[in-house]
Amino acid sequence: MASFLYKIGKFSYRRWWAVLALWILAIIALGALGDKIEKPFKDDFKLPDSPSVTAQNTITEKFPEGKAAEGQPAKIILKADDGQRLDTGAHHDSVEKMVAKLQEIPQLVPAERAKIIDPTTGPAAAQSMTDNGTVAIIKFTLDAKMHGAESGVSDATVNTVTEAKKIGRDAGLTVESAGPVSAKAVEPPSELIGIAVAILVMIITFAGLLAAAMPLGAAIMGIVVSTSVISIGTAFLTLGTSTTGLATMIGLAVGIDYSLFVISRYRQEATRTKDRAHAAGVAVGTAGSAVVFAGATVVIALVALNLTGLTFLGQMGLGASVTVVMAVLVSLTVLPALLGLFKGIVFKPRIPLLWTPERSKGPTIGHKVGVALTKHPLPYLIITAAALIVAAIPVTQIQLGLDATSSQDRPAHLIEREAFGAGKSSPLIVVVSAQDPTGMATAAKQVQERISGLDHIAEHGVVGPIPNTAQDAAQFLVIPQNGPSTPETKDLLAEIRSAASDVAKATGSYVGVGGSAAINADFSSALTNRLPIYLLVVVGLAFILLMIVFRSVIIPLVASIGFLLSVAATFGATVGIFQKGWLGWIKPEDQGPILVFAPIFLIGIVFGLAMDYQVFLVSRMREEYHHGASPIDAIRTGYGAGARVITAAALIMVSVFAGFTLSSETFLKLLGFSMAAAIVFDAFLVRMIIMPTTMALLGKRAWWIPRWLDRVLPNIDVEGEKLRAPEAPPANNVAGGAPVAR
Numbered sequence: 001m002a003s004f005l006y007k008i009g010k011f012s013y014r015r016w017w018a019v020l021a022l023w024i025l026a027i028i029a030l031g032a033l034g035d036k037i038e039k040p041f042k043d044d045f046k047l048p049d050s051p052s053v054t055a056q057n058t059i060t061e062k063f064p065e066g067k068a069a070e071g072q073p074a075k076i077i078l079k080a081d082d083g084q085r086l087d088t089g090a091h092h093d094s095v096e097k098m099v100a101k102l103q104e105i106p107q108l109v110p111a112e113r114a115k116i117i118d119p120t121t122g123p124a125a126a127q128s129m130t131d132n133g134t135v136a137i138i139k140f141t142l143d144a145k146m147h148g149a150e151s152g153v154s155d156a157t158v159n160t161v162t163e164a165k166k167i168g169r170d171a172g173l174t175v176e177s178a179g180p181v182s183a184k185a186v187e188p189p190s191e192l193i194g195i196a197v198a199i200l201v202m203i204i205t206f207a208g209l210l211a212a213a214m215p216l217g218a219a220i221m222g223i224v225v226s227t228s229v230i231s232i233g234t235a236f237l238t239l240g241t242s243t244t245g246l247a248t249m250i251g252l253a254v255g256i257d258y259s260l261f262v263i264s265r266y267r268q269e270a271t272r273t274k275d276r277a278h279a280a281g282v283a284v285g286t287a288g289s290a291v292v293f294a295g296a297t298v299v300i301a302l303v304a305l306n307l308t309g310l311t312f313l314g315q316m317g318l319g320a321s322v323t324v325v326m327a328v329l330v331s332l333t334v335l336p337a338l339l340g341l342f343k344g345i346v347f348k349p350r351i352p353l354l355w356t357p358e359r360s361k362g363p364t365i366g367h368k369v370g371v372a373l374t375k376h377p378l379p380y381l382i383i384t385a386a387a388l389i390v391a392a393i394p395v396t397q398i399q400l401g402l403d404a405t406s407s408q409d410r411p412a413h414l415i416e417r418e419a420f421g422a423g424k425s426s427p428l429i430v431v432v433s434a435q436d437p438t439g440m441a442t443a444a445k446q447v448q449e450r451i452s453g454l455d456h457i458a459e460h461g462v463v464g465p466i467p468n469t470a471q472d473a474a475q476f477l478v479i480p481q482n483g484p485s486t487p488e489t490k491d492l493l494a495e496i497r498s499a500a501s502d503v504a505k506a507t508g509s510y511v512g513v514g515g516s517a518a519i520n521a522d523f524s525s526a527l528t529n530r531l532p533i534y535l536l537v538v539v540g541l542a543f544i545l546l547m548i549v550f551r552s553v554i555i556p557l558v559a560s561i562g563f564l565l566s567v568a569a570t571f572g573a574t575v576g577i578f579q580k581g582w583l584g585w586i587k588p589e590d591q592g593p594i595l596v597f598a599p600i601f602l603i604g605i606v607f608g609l610a611m612d613y614q615v616f617l618v619s620r621m622r623e624e625y626h627h628g629a630s631p632i633d634a635i636r637t638g639y640g641a642g643a644r645v646i647t648a649a650a651l652i653m654v655s656v657f658a659g660f661t662l663s664s665e666t667f668l669k670l671l672g673f674s675m676a677a678a679i680v681f682d683a684f685l686v687r688m689i690i691m692p693t694t695m696a697l698l699g700k701r702a703w704w705i706p707r708w709l710d711r712v713l714p715n716i717d718v719e720g721e722k723l724r725a726p727e728a729p730p731a732n733n734v735a736g737g738a739p740v741a742r
Contacts, residue, residue, distance in 0.1 A: 002285040009284025016340030034231030050522040055512030062473035074179030076138040077412040085133030094171035101164040135419035176412035197655035205648040208347040219255025222330040226323040243319035251323035258331035264645040280336040294615040295328040298608030366643030370636040377693035392568035394575040400524040401485025401593030423480030426516040430476040434509040437471040443509035444474045450499035456492040484517035485593035562686035570678040606678040617642045650683035
């Protein structure tokens with residue numbers, strides 16, 4: 001492989017104009033095709049074959065008259081701070097005026113499907129107002145299609161809602177809204193912050209502006225191409241709205257990483273020879289081989305998200321894997337072409353006071369650290385492993401959920417939760433379906449008897465049975481006393497489902513449980529059950545790839561165990577901060593369950609990035625060991641050569657992910673923090689401390705592999721053994737003069 005990639009790198013350097021022209025043509029052609037055939041992105045959060053989905057389908061089928069209008073639900077929460085009831089006196093007059101103003105919303109769905117009513121009078125008051133009458137909810141649905149987009153809400157709609165809220169506030173009421181009519185919080189430009197930090201880190205790494213800009217430019221080119229490919233994919237697949245966003249984030253991450261690896265190796269080779277085309281070829285042949293295998297592990301991790309059974313995760317994984325493939329191709333072709341374009345000025349002008357290989361007169365900091373780690377490896381290994389284990393302790397108390405209230409909806413959510421209980425916004429829906437009205441009545445009566453006395457149900461929290469028009473189905477609304485992700489609500493759901501099963505067996509009817517709390521529980525259960533399978537496939541396939549790269553069983557084993565340890569530490573720290581409120585960073589009202597798909601999502605992304613660092617760092621150690629260095633010297637040389645660029649790559653990723661912690665949205669804070677923490681734990685503790693110290697303790701045994709397995713595995717020249725056969729032209733050729741730089 002190294003020889004093949006050497007030819008690609010050397011060709012791209014010498015024929016830079018042809019390579020860049022082909023990529024530019026590809027960008028234009030794919031972009032035009034994408035614009036022509038792309039279809040709208042569409043989210044699909046369904047969990048096939050789950051009990052809650054079956055129940056929801058039954059409700060839709062049996063209660064077509066109550067089917068929710070297609071659009072976006074919204075609501076307004078009213079609270080009388082003076083303790084007076086909202087259904088009497090001046091407060092009631094204000095409520096009526098607010099309702100009248102809301103009726104003027106231009107995007108309100110037709111009245112026969114969703115009519116705004118006074119929550120303080122008539123049947124609506126039973127579920128829309130508290131017993132003391134001081135808090136009430138006004139619900140309505142917006143027809144987003146009237147604004148010409150599936151998710152669009154017009155300014156006229158927002159202005160009308162704002163005027164209605166002002167009526168109540170002028171009357172002394174607390175009025176908050178939730179849904180698309182709420183004012184959007186101004187988010188900090190997290191991506192720009194991450195890019196700015198990335199540029200700064202690359203400037204320090206290369207001590208030159210042009211060299212620092214090249215990895216970012218190459219990453220952007222890969223993102224542009226992959227975005228067009230994803231757009232083309234919408235004509236054949238249903239892709240979610242988050243697909244492009246995730247692909248961009250991953251493309252930026254791996255694109256910069258891979259380019260850093262290649263250009264850093266090029267710089268090292270350029271100090272050994274004046275034949276820059278040869279240096280580019282060696283860089284692509286060695287570091288490029290590591291990039292190919294690192295990219296393969298990332299693609300495996302992302303594509304394997306389809307094993308979760310969650311369509312939207314699989315879609316995002318496929319889209320992001322396209323970006324990874326493009327990032328690999330760009331680093332192998334576009335980057336050496338750019339090196340060929342700029343030739344000798346790549347690392348100029350040099351920034352004063354910053355370290356460069358050309359100015360180095362002694363061992364690098366990375367080499368010194370490598371020596372320290374390998375001289376006394378055991379204390380470093382024990383302390384680092386102990387730190388990860390301690391950080392992982394809270395993971396045993398992790399709670400998963402779908403609660404992701406936005407910052408603009410939070411004030412309304414808090415009032416509603418305090419007044420009606422945490423379960424008001426996420427009721428359970430029990431549906432009964434039978435062959436005839438008599439069978440339905442019998443089953444409904446038994447269901448009512450079984451669920452009425454259960455614990456963890458809010459006061460007056462059982463409403464029903466509510467029959468359908470055909471009288472062959474009925475539904476009950478069960479409001480939990482606690483939130484949808486709490487153990488109490490999960491226990492309640494289990495008891496209701498047990499009762500539903502008993503009634504179904506006794507009567508021959510269908511009895512199911514739907515609603516957001518049931519869907520939340522099924523999502524959590526599905527991901528928890530499939531996580532071991534996902535880990536087995538991802539880690540197993542990556543284990544095989546790492547054995548092929550390193551010709552070792554021990555090193556892939558240590559790499560995999562280290563990854564699992566860093567993930568456990570990440571989840572532990574995340575639980576401590578977001579669920580338990582460590583450091584006081586998250587307000588008590590914002591503390592809650594971990595986003596249900598965050599663990600498997602984080603594992604898929606971070607595993608790929610972790611293997612990037614693993615392959616790049618240890619492949620250089622393998623290269624030195626394979627060419628005769630002792631195990632300790634190979635570790636030190638490889639560590640000294642790779643520590644600087646891996647540190648730079650990890651810092652860039654941490655800054656990109658940490659930028660999201662500045663968001664006002666709790667779930668974005670969570671994802672940003674967890675991914676940044678995972679990179680810190682895995683890159684700096686596992687890859688750069690645990691890995692070299694373990695290898696130092698094992699010595700030659702680190703490279704052990706059974707002979708039969710060594711014969712079975714394909715022998716791929718990752719270290720560039722053949723590239724060293726013909727020595728590169730020396731920097732000072734005494735016999736024939738210095739070779740001409742090309």
